[in-house]
Amino acid sequence: xxxxxxxxxxxxxxxxxxxxxxxxxxxxxxxxxxxxxxxxxxxxxxxxxxxxxxxxxxxxxxxxxxxxxxxxxxxxxxxxxxxxxxxxxxxxxxxxxxxxxxxxxxxxxxxxxxxxxxxxxxxxxxxxxxxxxxxxxxxxxxxxxxxxxxxxxxxxxxxxxxxxxxxxxxxxxxxxxxxxxxxxxxxxxxxxxxxxxxxxxxxxxxxxxxxxxxxxxxxxxxxxxxxxxxxxxxxxxxxxxxxxxxxxxxxxxxxxxxxxxxxxxxxxxxxxxxxxxxxxxxxxxxxxxxxxxxxxxxxxxxxxxxxxxxxxxx
Amino acid sequence: xxxxxxxxxxxxxxxxxxxxxxxxxxxxxxxxxxxxxxxxxxxxxxxxxxxxxxxxxxxxxxxxxxxxxxxxxxxxxxxxxxxxxxxxxxxxxxxxxxxxxxxxxxxxxxxxxxxxxxxxxxxxxxxxxxxxxxxxxxxxxxxxxxxxxxxxxxxxxxxxxxxxxxxxxxxxxxxxxxxxxxxxxxxxxxxxxxxxxxxxxxxxxxxxxxxxxxxxxxxxxxxxxxxxxxxxxxxxxxxxxxxxxxxxxxxxxxxxxxxxxxxxxxxxxxxxxxxxxxxxxxxxxxxxxxxxxxxxxxx
Numbered sequence: 367x368x369x370x371x372x373x374x375x376x377x378x379x380x381x382x383x384x385x386x387x388x389x390x391x392x393x394x395x396x397x398x399x400x401x402x403x404x405x406x407x408x409x410x411x412x413x414x415x416x417x418x419x420x421x422x423x424x425x426x427x428x429x430x431x432x433x434x435x436x437x438x439x440x441x442x443x444x445x446x447x448x449x450x451x452x453x454x455x456x457x458x459x460x461x462x463x464x465x466x467x468x469x470x471x472x473x474x475x476x477x478x479x480x481x482x483x484x485x486x487x488x489x490x491x492x493x494x495x496x497x498x499x500x501x502x503x504x505x506x507x508x509x510x511x512x513x514x515x516x517x518x519x520x521x522x523x524x525x526x527x528x529x530x531x532x533x534x535x536x537x538x539x540x541x542x543x544x545x546x547x548x549x550x551x552x553x554x555x556x557x558x559x560x561x562x563x564x565x566x567x568x569x570x571x572x573x574x575x576x577x578x579x580x581x582x583x584x585x586x587x588x589x590x591x592x593x594x595x596x597x598x599x600x601x602x603x604x605x606x607x608x609x610x611x612x613x614x615x616x617x618x619x620x621x622x623x624x625x626x627x628x629x630x631x632x633x634x635x636x637x638x639x640x641x642x643x644x645x646x647x648x649x650x651x652x653x654x655x656x657x658x659x660x661x662x663x664x665x666x667x668x669x670x671x672x673x674x675x676x677x678x679x680x
Numbered sequence: 681x682x683x684x685x686x687x688x689x690x691x692x693x694x695x696x697x698x699x700x701x702x703x704x705x706x707x708x709x710x711x712x713x714x715x716x717x718x719x720x721x722x723x724x725x726x727x728x729x730x731x732x733x734x735x736x737x738x739x740x741x742x743x744x745x746x747x748x749x750x751x752x753x754x755x756x757x758x759x760x761x762x763x764x765x766x767x768x769x770x771x772x773x774x775x776x777x778x779x780x781x782x783x784x785x786x787x788x789x790x791x792x793x794x795x796x797x798x799x800x801x802x803x804x805x806x807x808x809x810x811x812x813x814x815x816x817x818x819x820x821x822x823x824x825x826x827x828x829x830x831x832x833x834x835x836x837x838x839x840x841x842x843x844x845x846x847x848x849x850x851x852x853x854x855x856x857x858x859x860x861x862x863x864x865x866x867x868x869x870x871x872x873x874x875x876x877x878x879x880x881x882x883x884x885x886x887x888x889x890x891x892x893x894x895x896x897x898x899x900x901x902x903x904x905x906x907x908x909x910x911x912x913x914x915x916x917x918x919x920x921x922x923x924x925x926x927x928x929x930x931x932x933x934x935x936x937x938x939x940x941x942x943x944x945x946x947x948x949x950x951x952x953x954x955x956x957x958x959x960x961x962x963x964x965x966x967x968x969x970x971x972x973x974x975x976x977x978x979x
Contacts, residue, residue, distance in 0.1 A: 398792050403805075474717060491722055499907045502949075
């Protein structure tokens with residue numbers, strides 16, 4: 367008992383529990399945290415755990431969940447071809463779209479960071495597409511990329527491509543179409559602003575030192591700018607992967623997952639299972655597996671980051 | 681001047697001239713690349729407006745018209761006659777009118793708790809809060825739907841707005857917490873000495889100083905709700921309750937057999953839906969960028 371009390375005293379615990387100042391901190395801290403705590407338990411943790419339970423059941427909302435053990439998990443891995451297809455298409459979309467998006471935004475930010483006149487106007491213009499609501503953007507891009515009447519295909523025909531792609535209506539081109547649309551919306555948006563903030567954090571003295579050593583613009587980019595931007599690249603990659611894998615609205619509104627499942631991404635497959643077929647239990651299984659994939663990828667990126675992310679001054 | 685130049689060793693002079701020439705080329709290349717990018721970003725925006733002002737026949741011709749022969753301003757009016765678009769926009773505004781006060785009040789309270797109080801378990805809650813950002817929404821989707829279904833809250837705005845009154849999400853809380861932490865504690869302490877209660881300190885001392893952060897949060901919340909598709913799509917299935925985003929998709933998907941051709945009207949509707957966002961951006965541009973600065977992402 368005595369040693370226990372000692373240990374508590376050493377770690378400051380007894381004071382935390384007893385002094386009136388601490389009691390006050392606990393009281394008000396938790397008082398103001400209450401709305402968030404209600405949300406955390408009621409809308410996040412509770413539903414999350416309930417969804418884990420549902421993943422072991424057959425459930426259609428109207429009748430009570432029926433426990434079926436691992437059947438949903440077995441079905442997912444061995445009896446649902448769309449599980450693998452949709453996962454593959456999601457990785458295709460994210461695997462191509464995210465690196466292009468992150469490095470494209472970085473490239474634009476580097477151009478905008480030059481000390482030249484009129485760049486604020488360019489920055490505003492680049493930012494504009496990210497303001498267009500995604501559904502409006504889909505309406506616009508379906509028209510731009512219309513197989514017959516779209517202006518892009520009319521230009522492609524003019525420059526001699528007699529048989530231009532059918533874009534959203536073409537199995538091979540549907541995902542690239544979504545990627546183009548995503549790049550138009552995303553390149554100049556918040557991600558570019560984050561890169562600009564990162565660029566402004568690079569000390570001018572490093573560039574001066576490089577100049578004195580006779581470094582060219584390319585050398586400065588290669589040996590100063592990019593190494594010092596690695597934390598920003600990393601941050602944007604992590605956010606990009608979490609967001610990109612959850613792609614839903616663009617594909618759902620543009621193509622409803624078609625043509626022929628070409629854009630049935632994981633989240634669309636999950637949505638269909640839940641709200642078209644009312645396989646809520648199975649959809650919960652898909653959701654939990656998805657969470658596992660995203661969390662593992664994030665942790666993996668964190669681990670990998672130690673090898674390539676460079677923190678200046680540490 | 682001439683004397684100075686003469687005194688420079690000739691090789692160094694040549695290097696200097698060379699460098700200046702190179703700088704000029706760099707500048708030119710930068711402008712060319714920026715302008716090319718600007719055209720690519722701007723053209724679709726221009727095309728939306730231009731298409732929305734053309735007749736359907738003009739749009740559907742194999743000779744593209746960059747500009748309408750006669751601007752069809754009537755297209756915009758016809759959107760509101762074809763579908764209840766005004767109603768849908770109003771619904772979207774109504775949702776933001778509920779969520780913005782919610783995130784400002786409960787988000788500030790949560791951020792205040794994290795930034796200014798030192799209580800048992802705080803670090804754990806903070807890490808858990810940040811962790812919620814990593815978990816895909818699909819994990820909580822189904823139980824949340826079941827919950828709201830059983831509470832008979834389908835076809836109400838409760839499922840879409842309740843979260844904003846329960847802290848408003850990890851990102852907003854984090855942003856507000858970072859801002860509060862940048863306010864000197866001395867101000868709180870002074871008010872405390874004067875006998876102010878913590879809620880009084882938040883209301884009287886901190887909130888007035890937090891206006892830039894609160895504006896940023898309000899704008900982000902507006903953009904998020906205006907853009908949001910999935911939530912309204914699954915929780916609302918009565919046409920009169922739709923938001924602008926869900927309504928626009930509904931308009932797009934009305935079967936052609938039952939309606940006139942409407943590509944030009946769809947473009948007009950897309951433009952109408954974008955106008956509030958662009959207006960907000962024009963009025964409060966710096967707050968759009970502030971979110972990045974506030975979250976301390978110097979990285």
